Amino acid sequence: MVSGKDSTPDPHIDGILKAALTEDLGTVGDITSDATVPEGAETTGRIVARAGGCIAGLGPALRVFSLLDDSIATRALESDGTMVDAGTDLATITGPARTILAGERVALNLLGRLCGIATATRKFVDRVAGTNATIVDTRKTTPLLRTLEKMAVRAGGGANHRMGLYDALLIKDNHIRAVGSAQDAVLRARQYAGADRSLEVEIDDLADLEGVIEAGADIVLLDNMPPTLIRIAVTQAAGRCTLEASGGITLESVREVAETGVDSISVGCITHSVSSLDVALDFKVPRSVLRARRTHD
Numbered sequence: 001m002v003s004g005k006d007s008t009p010d011p012h013i014d015g016i017l018k019a020a021l022t023e024d025l026g027t028v029g030d031i032t033s034d035a036t037v038p039e040g041a042e043t044t045g046r047i048v049a050r051a052g053g054c055i056a057g058l059g060p061a062l063r064v065f066s067l068l069d070d071s072i073a074t075r076a077l078e079s080d081g082t083m084v085d086a087g088t089d090l091a092t093i094t095g096p097a098r099t100i101l102a103g104e105r106v107a108l109n110l111l112g113r114l115c116g117i118a119t120a121t122r123k124f125v126d127r128v129a130g131t132n133a134t135i136v137d138t139r140k141t142t143p144l145l146r147t148l149e150k151m152a153v154r155a156g157g158g159a160n161h162r163m164g165l166y167d168a169l170l171i172k173d174n175h176i177r178a179v180g181s182a183q184d185a186v187l188r189a190r191q192y193a194g195a196d197r198s199l200e201v202e203i204d205d206l207a208d209l210e211g212v213i214e215a216g217a218d219i220v221l222l223d224n225m226p227p228t229l230i231r232i233a234v235t236q237a238a239g240r241c242t243l244e245a246s247g248g249i250t251l252e253s254v255r256e257v258a259e260t261g262v263d264s265i266s267v268g269c270i271t272h273s274v275s276s277l278d279v280a281l282d283f284k285v286p287r288s289v290l291r292a293r294r295t296h297d
Contacts, residue, residue: 009063016144017064020106033101041097043283047090047111050278054122055082055090056155057114060148062091064107069099080155083122090279097283104281112276113142114152120274121156124254124267133258133265136161136244140272149271161266169193170221171201183211190216200244209233213241222262223247230260 047061055078062074072095078084090111093100124135135158141149150160162168171185179185186201193199200219201212206229212220222233224247237243245257246266257265 012147013060014063014067016148017060017067017106017110019144020110021064021067021103024106025102030098030102033098037098037101039098042095043097043100044092044094045100045281045283046092047108047279047281049084049088049090049115050086050280052085053083053115053119053277054156055084055115056080056118056152057111057148058091060114061107061111062093064103064110065093065095065100068103069095071095072099080151081118081157093281100281100283108279108281109276110148112279113145113274114148114155115277115279116274117149117152117271118156119277120270121153121158123251124265124270125157127251127254128258128265131255131258133245133262134159135254135270136264136266137271138246138266138268139164140268142271153270156270158267158270159264169197169199171199173202173204173223176202181211182208183215186212186215186217202246206233206236209236213237217241219244221246221266227256227260230257230262234261 049055058076058078058080062076065072065074072093074094075092076090077092078088078090084090121135121137128135137150137153137158137160139146139162146163150163153160162170169189171182171189176182176185179188182201182203186199189199189201195216198218199216200221201217202221202223203209203212204223204225206225209220219242220233220237221244222230225233225245230243230245233243242263244264244266245260245262249257249265249267250269254265254267
């Protein structure tokens with residue numbers, strides 16, 4: 001069990017959460033809760049998984065409530081990376097009912113999406129179990145949510161590719177077209193980056209493989225190649241570079257790709273087209289309502 005209180009909040013994530021809350025609450029807040037829920041009502045709610053899956057994002061989801069009111073007590077009952085069954089309680093939240101309702105949808109939207117990404121990733125990771133292939137993500141993420149979505153990939157057992165354009169060199173097809181050849185693009189990039197920085201290049205023709213390895217590529221991304229060609233690439237590279245397979249890989253095809261001996265498999269669908277896990281927030285009866293009922297009785 002993990003406390004929902006963050007000892008070292010991440011300013012970047014806090015900024016995302018605050019923006020999401022502003023989107024939902026505007027400048028006047030939750031007018032429905034203000035109109036119906038007694039001002040002093042307090043309650044305890046539980047976040048529950050309505051479907052089975054892999055958990056990710058409980059910390060940021062619970063942080064939503066802390067940003068609204070740091071007196072709200074949150075408690076995570078599961079950890080990221082845990083597989084749970086439908087009906088599992090994931091967390092509890094205790095505090096003012098109005099405030100909890102104000103953060104409910106932002107927290108659940110975020111949690112559901114991140115759990116969906118972790119669940120999809122875990123399916124791919126399980127499918128390649130026993131091979132040497134690592135499942136990695138791509139930059140096909142929701143704008144502004146990349147840090148959180150890549151965190152969810154890790155929770156699902158996958159690994160992160162580059163975070164953005166700023167932290168890794170990856171020469172793609174349009175770079176190559178702008179230069180003239182994959183080999184020339186690698187030579188230029190190696191001269192720019194120096195010998196110690198990792199350099200990756202994407203190719204879609206095995207005829208380019210030898211040239212980019214000789215030019216200094218550390219990683220070669222084999223784009224949309226069938227397993228038969230990937231096997232040839234693995235043999236031809238003979239360990240001189242890391243090989244990554246990418247392009248239209250599905251749960252049905254990933255095992256065959258992994259068995260070629262490729263080092264990593266990048267899968268865009270684990271972030272760009274997943275279904276959110278169904279999660280919900282259920283209230284116990286607020287204490288003020290219980291008191292009112294007892295008085296009425």
